[in-house]
Amino acid sequence: MKKLNYLSLLAGFLLFGLTIAGCDDDDEPPVENPEEVITDVTLTFTPVGGAAPITATASDPDGEGPQDLEPDGAITLDANTEYTMTIELRNEIEDEDVTEEIEDEDDEHMFFFSFTDPLFDSPEGDGNYDNRSDPLNYNDKDENDNPVGLSTSWTTAGAGSGTFRVVLKHQPDNLKTDTSGSDVGASEVDVVWDLTIR
């Protein structure tokens, strides 16, 4: 009699297995919105005198693919002119403005710049990428009174040419301080443009 019990148990096992096998599951992965991807960086240099603004964009249509990003040619600025430069970040795959996110979290983000000396009269030097305390004209500050860099001021020197590099650092968990340099945190933007002053 006992043997029968074993057999029914066994049959139970097999039935259970079959039931599971029968659950055909073709779930598709969810559509995700990769908010953190930045595909386009646009720099807008607006002359303080009121002339037409000059824009420069770098875009990387394949995102995390192996193709290099394409800065759309050199930035050309007029000599001895004062500009206000604003930065716009976009995720074109998702048609999203990432700039707002940076504004919301400006206490964890900071832009650093590096450029050929002496293309600018102000700020002097080659930028603050290599040394945080080097001069740079930030127009915006976060809640801790530290600069952000979505808006900056620039006064060009005489004619010349060189490169202009923009680096956005994410410095979470109180890593951003009044002395933290570009060596702190992870890079979210790091793009180099050719720059001509004429």
Place this chain on the structure above:
Amino acid sequence: MKPLIKTLSKTLPGIAFFLVSVSDAIAQKPDSCSYEVSGVIYDLSTNQPLSFASIQIKDTNVGTVADENGRFIITGLCEKEFDIVFSHVGFKRLTHHHDPHHELSQVFLAPEDVALESVIIEGEALEGDLNSNTVTKLSTQVFENNQTESLGDLAARITGVSVLKTGQNIVKPIIHGLHSNRVLIVNNGIRHEFQNWGQEHAPEIDPSLAEHISIIKGAATVRFGPDALGGVLLINPPEMEMVSPLSGALNLVGKSNGRSGEGSFRLQKGYDKLAFLASGSFIRQGDLKAPGYQLTNTGKLEKSLALGAKYHSSHFDLTGFYSHFDQELGILSGSFTGNLNDLARAIESEIPQNTGDFSYDIDSPKQRVIHDLFKLSGEWHKENQSFLIQYGFQVNQRQEFDVRRGTNNDRPAIDLELFSHSLDVEWDHPAWNLWQGVIGVQWVYQDNNNLPGTNTIPFIPNYNNTRFGVFLIESGTFNKNTVELGLRYDFQGISVRGRAADNDLFSNDLSYQNLSATIGFKKDVKEGHVFRTNIGTAWRPPNVSELYSFGRHQSTFEYGLWRYEINENNEVTANRILTEQDREVPSEVGIKWVSSYEISQQNWQADVTGYINLIHNFIYTKPAGITQNIRGAFPFFIYDQTDALLIGVDFSGSYRHNEKFNSTFNAGILWARDVGNDESFVGLPPINLGYLLNYSPGSFGLLLNNRLELDLGYTFEQFQAPRVISVNQLLEAKESDIDLFESNDEVFDFLAPPDGYFLMDVSWGFQIKNVPDLYGSLQIKNVLDQSFRNYTDRLRYFADDLGRNFVVSFKYKF
């Protein structure tokens, strides 16, 4: 997918029918006084045979005394089942409920002065698939002393095993140079199914709940199925013994490094027909410390629980088991990098970036893993055959958190749930002439899903996987020679559904099949000398991550075999998702030959194992260029296939100098090469040597049974490393528009292998007078506070390994 399941549904009733016929064949035989019991008794602390122990059938006058070599036999027994008592002066008495279906084989008696319990290893619990396959077991003493280590670190105490680490918390075993998808982990008789493709995905198993850990060094695919190319790691919980009083243990451990507190308990009770087991553990660890600095964000929080029950009657055993594992672990903050510039700075900084004060907080980057295992198995025994049916159900949940912007920082970047069902049916058939063997069927069904809400495109697709395998293993004994043969057929069907970078859906249905075989030979050369040799084939189909992974992983990008193409200008593009029509990706197929020679003598034992492993279609990644994206410059790697050859030797030996001193020595050497491209591989474990000295001086005043241990280890610099291309060289090449990999796509490393290093650990175990059930121990690991970096630690670029660590533990047994 659907047609496959239909095929299976048709097959399974066939098996049910087969079961019925077997069951009928198990007929009763008349009882007579012809039962016997035999085995060998060992000293648990030294693993040497124990002479002249006494063996008695409980409540009778029947008994005997073991001979000089620990062997005993009692014949002419009329009862089939009885309780048997093993005793010896100075050793813990052991009562065991015996039935004729379980050979005793090995009885380990524990000296009264150690915190270990006497145990029996029954015939069929002798791990491994084949007699001819080399199986190395972690000694009970070493296991007990180091039970709070991770599974990987503990397994690495077996010669031939090393670890692949991501810092101190994420540790995977490497067997004979292979890891991840090429090592199979069998926990409690069930294949441990997890996201094994990731180098930073450690097995979710708490070794403090286990009792035995062993390694099968051969290609044990015939018995266990695909993936066992390097070997198999077997983990087993304690046996649930019938007719045993309520017993248990409580273990408390404190460690100075990481300021961790750890606790575990175990309770066991056996009745006539029922036995129960419950155990659990808890670990809370803060930031660890390297010599000279804190390793910020390396905390850990771990909880685990296991429950078991066993029903036993004369012909039938039913075992149910459940275990739960929950772990949250931090990853060194300074190891999280963005582009190549960030990586260069992280590597160059003497002290890891973002190093802060000690804390128990676990922030991003971190992992949270939960693993549940449920198992139910029934086993029928007859005079000379047995029948096993085992069902396993596993749920593996994995969340990985990266350092992200805003609210995304609290969202996992990877959020996966893997369900696995398995059914094993095995028939240990009656001897056919001189041949004994097992016929088995294995069925596995898996469902892997990405959970919504990560705000990242899934790194690997969703998939459903069904595998069906059938095997036969036969072994014949002729005089002192055993010949073994095994054959297996597997069919695997996978249906895949994923999303491309623009969220477009892709899908594919794949199927693989393979025939595996093994042949082995074991010879008892003379008393105490055993020679084993085994050749086996193994295989594994490409993993979904190797086919479909796409995108950034920290400071590198990688593209799976079906995510990239090489155009006519020799440039890599990744705009299209390929199929088997575009690029054929055959399964990896390996053949491994393992031979070993073991000598055990009165005062010493030694074994040497040699192996050759050739793997065809070996899947690996190679560098293919540097891409400039908005975040900066990143090197990218593509998956490809080649042929790999691994050759190595393991040696271990022990010598008992006298009553008080005991020495153990071990060494592992591996040579490996990508023979397809004639190149080195990255990350091969270097040669290491270990020496362990035990000294048992007896009592010091109130402290009884003192045991002192000195553990010395030397790890050499890896001499088989590939070329080095520094991050700055990569950046310079990108700046000057030079393609570094156009003429030479040989693999490279960012840094040369670290120097060799010497480590010393000491430990002291004792009991306190008049407190007989309490066992204390004090250990100091890395006594010299040596700064070192482990070549197979993925964080070696950023930080040193652990500094000195004081470990205090107390165990209370009852």
